[in-house]
Amino acid sequence: MAARMMNGSGTKHRSKIGGKENGKAGGKTGSKSGETVAKSINFGPLATWIGFNLRMAQESAFQAFSRRSLEIGENPGRFATLTLIARNPGISQTELSQAAGRDKSSLTPVVEDLVRRGMVERKRMRDDRRTYRLNLTAAGKKTLTQLTRCASQHERVLDSVIGARDRKRFIEILKKIAAEVE
Amino acid sequence: MAARMMNGSGTKHRSKIGGKENGKAGGKTGSKSGETVAKSINFGPLATWIGFNLRMAQESAFQAFSRRSLEIGENPGRFATLTLIARNPGISQTELSQAAGRDKSSLTPVVEDLVRRGMVERKRMRDDRRTYRLNLTAAGKKTLTQLTRCASQHERVLDSVIGARDRKRFIEILKKIAAEVE
DNA sequence: AGAAGTTAGTTGGATATCCAACTAACTCGC
């Protein structure tokens, strides 16, 4: 899981989102000299809208984490899944999907992959043979440890960008949005 | 564009992200009576990590906007694209993709669709025949107006969740993350 | 106990996205 995961690690050249309306509607930067002057884009209302900035921030953060976890040869998307299984041994796929904010059908291939790679063990429940119980194997725990280290480093970067003073409030707001918006 | 758009409008049942570690590692909620007690999930470190919460918030917000814009029969994903073209008449596809934070190849089908539906006009540049100039048509402007109304309502909801006091700082932080994280 | 309803997980069809590789068109250096 973890955010429409798996963007790869493309280096995207984003323009900074201009705070101010720069009067002159967009338009072809002169570039007399031949070098391409970074054209300043007018974002209009997007610049001050929460939805758009939320998306840009999320993707930026996810990309960074993606790169980091690919360095250790793991899929960033597996991180939330592994953590949730570790913390909730015997969790079912449906519960897992709800916790991770994904459709249960999205988890089918993810869990299959984790099982195939020996990270997760999957047993039918005794008393309800529709349901699986998921548990981490030793290998899964080891991988999770590595991924967690990655994630901690990543979090430290985010922390430094946000600043200790605002961090708590920032997360509260994110949680509130996740919980309260429709 | 606007966030790995087009999730449809699925009603996802997310568990709230528990702030506190609930000691007892996950585990099978009793459900004596037969009714399914909403199992309380242990999110472990995810609960306090920015990346995960950023994702959950972003998706929640996007879903809400998605539903709203589908009500007026438009694709939420087109919103940022139309806005950027409106504000930057004659913008090229590459510039547009950078501004929207998407790969230029992702824009090919989007722009095609907008042109086909008569929202956007696309002309080769005189002096550089590789490049297109994009402009909104009257129909495009009309659609954008509707979408903008939608988005304003959506923003108002987000505003009320965040609270006027924190809003400015919140957006600043989002911008900072988008700009500074790798 | 049997039919009707509900739930867990899978399958199928669709979309949005990425990256790498491509083509056509431009620019530069000599």
Added chain:
DNA sequence: GCGAGTTAGTTGGATATCCAACTAACTTCT
């Protein structure tokens, strides 16, 4: 003024995700 390099946009192949529809297994109601 021509070949090497660069840039704009498209194409192809891959992944992650969604929703709707399905099957198998439970539960409930009469």
